[in-house]
Amino acid sequence: EVQLVQSGVEVKKPGESLKISCKGSGFAFSTQWIGWVRQMPGRGLEWIGIIYSGDSGTRYSPSFEGQVTFSVDRSINTAYLQWSSLKASDSGIYYCARQTPYGSGNYRAFAPWGQGTLVVVSS
């Protein structure tokens, strides 16, 4: 079964750093694009960006460029999303998702998704 399992709830103070994880199984993790999506409380989905596990190549949304950093550890099939200095506005649920090819590879979509990591940033 193709699966992504994310790390648990995080409660942090403004200014603190944080690194959350996303562990893949059931597929060739080392040659995949893994995406990150934010959902703020009661709001819609926001595309943060993607990382290619093969060479750690990244693409960031302009809205998140410089605010977060992606990384991967291929030896343990895990992708990471990190912040160096959290803000209250970073609170939300963060999902990782595999960018899976469909339609003979002509299309790509996020599937499956991890269960989400709730990040709460509050003083």
Added chain:
Amino acid sequence: DIQMTQSPSSLSASVGDRVTITCRASQSISTYLNWYQQKPGKVPELLIYGVSGLPSGVPSRFSGSGTGTEFTLTISSLQPEDSATYYCQQGYTTEWTFGQGTKVEIK
């Protein structure tokens, strides 16, 4: 970046109704349009890829159409378990973007 606009933002319909949700792109995205379903408190799930492709396990009452800048998601006969928020997402550019979502409620 490409903006995705969904309409309506929410709707209420009865079981058995035909429901249509529209998604418009700020520029042409060819057929690189996906739809996701997110039930309350749950993880989003892929519903349709490439405008009209149904992943394995998605009921056939869901269908999609469109090309260029205007797309639709149709539920042919609304079921109670379809109560959810639906998001379109463009995959035409390297930077993907989602629509703001359409909440579907059952009367």
